Amino acid sequence: MINSEIDQIFDSFDKNTIFKDKSLLQSNHKPEEILHRKEQIKQIASILAPILRGEKTSNLFLYGKTGSGKTLSVQYVQEQLFKRAKENNKYKLRIEYLNCKLKKISDTEYRILAELIKKMGGNVPDTGLPTQTVYSKFIEIIDSERQLIVLILDEIDQTVKKISSDFLYNLTRMNSELSKSQICIVGISNDLTFLDQVDPRVKSSLSEEEIVFPPYNALQLKDILNNRAKLAFKEGIIEEGVIEKCAAFAAREHGDARRALDLLRIAGELTERDNSKKIKLKYIDEANKKIERDKILDVISTEPKQFQLVLYSIINLSEQFNKEKKGPLFTGDVYNYYQDFCLKNKTDVLTQRRVSDIIQEFDMLGIINVRVISKGRGGRMREIKLAISKSIIEKAKEIIQGGLEYI
DNA sequence: CGAGATTCATGTGAAGTATACCTTTAGGCTTAA
DNA sequence: AAGCCTAAAGGTATACTTCACATGAATCTCGTA
Numbered sequence: 001m002i003n004s005e006i007d008q009i010f011d012s013f014d015k016n017t018i019f020k021d022k023s024l025l026q027s028n029h030k031p032e033e034i035l036h037r038k039e040q041i042k043q044i045a046s047i048l049a050p051i052l053r054g055e056k057t058s059n060l061f062l063y064g065k066t067g068s069g070k071t072l073s074v075q076y077v078q079e080q081l082f083k084r085a086k087e088n089n090k091y092k093l094r095i096e097y098l099n100c101k102l103k104k105i106s107d108t109e110y111r112i113l114a115e116l117i118k119k120m121g122g123n124v125p126d127t128g129l130p131t132q133t134v135y136s137k138f139i140e141i142i143d144s145e146r147q148l149i150v151l152i153l154d155e156i157d158q159t160v161k162k163i164s165s166d167f168l169y170n171l172t173r174m175n176s177e178l179s180k181s182q183i184c185i186v187g188i189s190n191d192l193t194f195l196d197q198v199d200p201r202v203k204s205s206l207s208e209e210e211i212v213f214p215p216y217n218a219l220q221l222k223d224i225l226n227n228r229a230k231l232a233f234k235e236g237i238i239e240e241g242v243i244e245k246c247a248a249f250a251a252r253e254h255g256d257a258r259r260a261l262d263l264l265r266i267a268g269e270l271t272e273r274d275n276s277k278k279i280k281l282k283y284i285d286e287a288n289k290k291i292e293r294d295k296i297l298d299v300i301s302t303e304p305k306q307f308q309l310v311l312y313s314i315i316n317l318s319e320q321f322n323k324e325k326k327g328p329l330f331t332g333d334v335y336n337y338y339q340d341f342c343l344k345n346k347t348d349v350l351t352q353r354r355v356s357d358i359i360q361e362f363d364m365l366g367i368i369n370v371r372v373i374s375k376g377r378g379g380r381m382r383e384i385k386l387a388i389s390k391s392i393i394e395k396a397k398e399i400i401q402g403g404l405e406y407i
Numbered sequence: 408c409g410a411g412a413t414t415c416a417t418g419t420g421a422a423g424t425a426t427a428c429c430t431t432t433a434g435g436c437t438t439a440a
Numbered sequence: 441a442a443g444c445c446t447a448a449a450g451g452t453a454t455a456c457t458t459c460a461c462a463t464g465a466a467t468c469t470c471g472t473a
Contacts (some may be wrong), residue, residue, distance in 0.1 A: 110453065127428050127453050304455095331417065351457055356418070372418070376466025379416025 018272055018279070024232040025265035027258050034076055035227060036220045037069045040211055044077045047209050048184075051148055052084055054091040056182040059172065059206050063192050064213025067256030070188050071097075073213075074152055092147035096120065099154040109167045112159065113138050116151070135170065139177055146180040156187050157194040172205040215255025221247035224257055225264060233268065238279045242267070245284050263287050293392050299365055301399045306350055308400045310358045313338040314368060315393055318386050329384040331356060345404060359384065 023029055034041065050057045062070045078095045085093045096119050100112060113134045114124045122141045124134055142149055151171075153159075159167070174183055187206060216224070225243045246267070250260030266287035271279045300311065317337050318329050335352050342349040350358075359382060363370040369387045374380040386393065 108453080125429055129429060130452055133430095133452090306455095350455095352417080353419085353458080354456055357456095360418095372463090374417095374464040374466085375415085376464075377413085377415055377468090378466075379414085380463060380465085381417050 018234055018237045018268055018277075019232060020234050021232055022265065022268070024228050025261050025268070027262060030072065030075060031228065033227075034069060034072055035224050036216060037073050037213070040069070040213055041073050041076060043211050044073060045080065047211075048077060048081060048150070048186075051081060051093060051150065051184070054148060056148070056175070057150075057184045058208035059184060060186045061207040061210045062186065062188045062213060063194075063210065064190070065215050065254040065256065066190055067250070067258035067260075068213040068215050068254075069257060070213050071154060074186060074188070078150075078152075092145065093150075094120075094147055095150040095152065097152040097154065100156050100159040109170075110134060112167070117141060139174065142181050142183065143178050149181060149183045150186060151183060152186045152188065154188045155190060157189040157191040168202045168206060172202055216251070216257055217255060218244075218247045218251040221250050221255065221257060221260050225260055228261065229264060232265075233279070237277070239281060241281060242279050242284060245281055249284065249288055259291070262291055266290055289391075292389075293395065296367065296388055296392055297395055297399060300367070300396050305347070305403065306354075307358055307361070308403060309341060309345070309347065310334070310338055310355055311362060311367065312397065312400045313341055314359075314362075314384060314386065315397060318384075319393075330381040331359065331384070332381060334359065334384060356382075 024031075044060070044062075047060055048057050062074065064070045075097065078097070081093065081095070085091075096116065098112070098116060098119065110127075110129075110131050113131070114126070117124050117134070117138050120138075120141045122137060124137065156168070168187075171185055185206065192212075222243055225246055229238060229243060243264075246260050246263045249263055250256050253259050263284055264287075267279055267283040270283045270286055270290075274283075276283075300308070303311070313334050314329065317333055321327070321329055321333075331352075335355055338355060339349055359368070359370060362368045367386070367388055369385045371383045372380065373383050388396070
């Protein structure tokens with residue numbers, strides 16, 4: 001009986017599918033034609049062109065919010081370069097792309113280098129080696145044969161915020177330690193003010209060239225969406241105004257094209273699940289919520305246990321405070337609650353110092369909002385507010401509870 | 408009454424500790440000549 | 441004797457703790473009007 005139900009689900013999935021080719025809407029899809037980014041692509045190409053003659057190029061820096069086509073454009077140029085380089089392969093060309101924001105990687109200089117080495121075919125242990133050794137190993141691998149290397153470091157602003165800019169300084173200086181090879185760095189940053197915080201020495205050598213990617217406006221987003229939707233969905237399946245709404249939503253989010261495509265794809269998936277024949281406007285709203293929720297929940301669920309405990313304390317306390325109409329939450333309240341909670345769970349209790357840092361990290365993640373205030377003689381503390389909506393909070397609680405034996 | 412000192416409760420930086428893991432090295436054992 | 445394995449020694453990164461000092465405005469204190 002269960003089987004027949006499952007069959008039914010599969011059947012309706014089979015019949016009713018509204019996608020022609022869903023992969024076109026997935027965020028890792030590379031379209032053949034990149035709309036509204038011709039200018040930037042041309043610039044990148046002209047800056048990187050000397051590579052084809054085996055010359056070192058200027059370091060390059062790309063600015064622009066998420067989903068403004070930076071990564072796509074670079075990768076496009078990268079492919080073209082490879083194509084050309086194959087034809088006249090006088091020099092070996094390697095282009096490595098690394099997204100520094102990925103979890104596990106972004107935390108430390110060590111991990112980034114380790115990841116780079118792994119990409120270059122080397123191998124380093126997760127821990128135990130001196131950073132300097134890892135660094136030399138990296139140089140060794142690069143310098144093992146005559147080659148040109150382009151390192152594309154996506155979202156390095158995240159990294160530099162966590163580590164110091166020494167890391168970048170080392171990278172920019174690397175050329176002087178290489179004898180056979182040459183290296184060229186393409187940095188990508190979401191934060192326009194990023195370079196202002198960086199050491200001037202690094203700044204001058206890293207951003208020899210800069211290209212700004214302005215956000216897409218609603219019209220451009222519409223273009224892009226239309227272009228992909230044509231191929232991704234079956235015909236006549238999209239209701240009037242759906243594309244426009246997607247574009248509008250994404251335009252509000254600083255013109256994030258990736259977001260726009262995600263919206264459309266998830267709206268499609270929701271439609272499919274609903275056995276509906278057309279993608280209606282309401283699905284976009286739902287998709288929007290779902291994206292937001294999934295993003296946050298994903299972050300929360302991958303957070304270490306102690307972080308989850310702290311977050312759980314914050315959630316519970318702020319619910320309690322809301323009910324009792326007490327004012328905002330402060331560090332002390334959270335810590336006390338957390339302490340009790342840990343004791344009940346027979347978990348180790350971290351010091352206030354550490355919890356203070358954890359709270360700060362949650363602020364960085366955007367899960368809570370934090371403000372340091374001084375209450376005069378009442379002391380100085382952080383005022384803590386949850387920055388996520390109620391439905392997400394409920395889910396988050398479930399996730400955290402799931403990972404605990406005792407609540 | 409008002410300027411400066413005090414005070415509170417925590418922020419924050421620096422240094423130290425525990426743990427997990429890595430490489431190197433030396434000693435012991437096995438193996439092949 | 442050469443080769444291999446193992447365990448100890450010596451080293452690092454990371455997450456956390458400990459210690460100590462920094463903050464910043466409400467409140468207190470005390471000299472002055």
